[in-house]
Amino acid sequence: MSDIELASRLSFFLWSSIPDDTLIRLATQGRLHEPLVLDQQVRRMIADPRADALISNFLGQWLYLRNVRNVAPVFEEFPGLR
Numbered sequence: 001m002s003d004i005e006l007a008s009r010l011s012f013f014l015w016s017s018i019p020d021d022t023l024i025r026l027a028t029q030g031r032l033h034e035p036l037v038l039d040q041q042v043r044r045m046i047a048d049p050r051a052d053a054l055i056s057n058f059l060g061q062w063l064y065l066r067n068v069r070n071v072a073p074v075f076e077e078f079p080g081l082r
Contacts, residue, residue, distance in 0.1 A: 003027035006038075014045045016053035 001009075007027035011019040019027070023041060026032045032041065045051060060066040073081050 003030050003032040006032050010042065010045065014042075014054050015048070015050040016057055017050060 004024075004027045007019040007023040011017060011023060022044075023032070026037060026041065031037045075081055
């Protein structure tokens with residue numbers, strides 16, 4: 001995988017968006033595969049508010065949290081909920 005592909009995958013996974021200028025610059029320099037650089041960038045990206053997209057999108061799909069509002073409890077099966 002090229003550094004540009006890595007930048008794109010990281011960005012869409014963590015931010016659900018395109019790579020920013022910093023990520024593109026490092027990728028075009030061929031430095032994104034360097035372990036220290038990659039670690040720094042992942043930490044930077046996770047600290048960014050755009051990383052909230054990872055939580056909402058991933059958990060929304062994996063745990064179906066997006067559907068919680070549409071589900072009503074079956075009170076006959078769970079009488080303690082009343």
